[in-house]
Amino acid sequence: MSTLSERETRDAAPHRIGLWHAGVVVSTKTESPTGRSIVLDVPGWGGNIAGQHADLRLTAADGYQAVRSYSIASVSNGDRVELAVDRLPTGEVSPYLVDELRPGDQLELRGPLGGWFVWTPSLPGAVQLIGGGSGIVPLMAMIRSHTASGSDAPFRLLYSVRSPDDAFFRSELDTPTPGLDVTWLYTRVAPEGWGRPPGRITVDDLAGSAFAASLSPAVFVCGPTGFVESVATALVALGHDPHKVKTERFGGA
Amino acid sequence: MGEHVDGNSLAGPLSELFAVDLTMASARCLGCGDVSELARAMVYPDPTGYVVRCSQCDDVLMVVVQEPDSVCIELRGMAWLKVPR
Numbered sequence: 001m002s003t004l005s006e007r008e009t010r011d012a013a014p015h016r017i018g019l020w021h022a023g024v025v026v027s028t029k030t031e032s033p034t035g036r037s038i039v040l041d042v043p044g045w046g047g048n049i050a051g052q053h054a055d056l057r058l059t060a061a062d063g064y065q066a067v068r069s070y071s072i073a074s075v076s077n078g079d080r081v082e083l084a085v086d087r088l089p090t091g092e093v094s095p096y097l098v099d100e101l102r103p104g105d106q107l108e109l110r111g112p113l114g115g116w117f118v119w120t121p122s123l124p125g126a127v128q129l130i131g132g133g134s135g136i137v138p139l140m141a142m143i144r145s146h147t148a149s150g151s152d153a154p155f156r157l158l159y160s161v162r163s164p165d166d167a168f169f170r171s172e173l174d175t176p177t178p179g180l181d182v183t184w185l186y187t188r189v190a191p192e193g194w195g196r197p198p199g200r201i202t203v204d205d206l207a208g209s210a211f212a213a214s215l216s217p218a219v220f221v222c223g224p225t226g227f228v229e230s231v232a233t234a235l236v237a238l239g240h241d242p243h244k245v246k247t248e249r250f251g252g253a
Numbered sequence: 254m255g256e257h258v259d260g261n262s263l264a265g266p267l268s269e270l271f272a273v274d275l276t277m278a279s280a281r282c283l284g285c286g287d288v289s290e291l292a293r294a295m296v297y298p299d300p301t302g303y304v305v306r307c308s309q310c311d312d313v314l315m316v317v318v319q320e321p322d323s324v325c326i327e328l329r330g331m332a333w334l335k336v337p338r
Contacts, residue, residue, distance in 0.1 A: 069265060
């Protein structure tokens, strides 16, 4: 029986996403007191669609390695990647990324990863985005993809943050964008005169500001695990089809 | 125990082993019969790997244990895994 020799098998083109790429930091930007965005040039990356993430690998001088996943805020078909990272006080990697990393520093990235929590301009129909804290990051990529493509799919964003200062991408989100409606929710401190008292997102917030279940929107929810699970439960209680609700949890906070 | 995340987080680790994105594959849970994409499963990371549980009944679907020279994938909780082409 004829089979591929071992040599031929091993010489097969490597699968692109399983590879680690060396990336170089191009720029960083403070987004909030605890978070910043980081633009990297990653030769060989080859682009990503909205909602995907990357694994980052850091190697210490003694060889110890740490791998963490971060959502991608940018959409492109090139080698530029923008991440945005919130510092977790007990984190092993995020304090370095937020406080220490400088332009010119190198990081290893693997990706783009994940084909499920994604939006592409070819998808028709209304889209409801619901983000908590740095859960805005993959949703920002969807908003940017929506804008860049000229998609006429109606978009709405509910963005829950602790206080006005904690918002990522504030100026971009405050710039009026056709086809995008943004609702801010504050959990601890709201701007003076804000109609809604500070508090966690409720069924009433969803009923009042999100697309109704009767419109059958595609819903993307991203944030800390507790946030995502309370929102997903509330959406189903409001009649949303669980199959139309996609979630991404990033654990603590 | 750390807080759980979800199957989206498996995309990177599983890309070391499989040429397709398994987070888009659907698994049938042996415990309750639910069929969902692996992305929807609950993932409990620990220092040696991951325990992956059904989002509906919490039964264990899959355990990934990373050892120095190998990765062991136990699939005791799945009747099948359907991979889109």
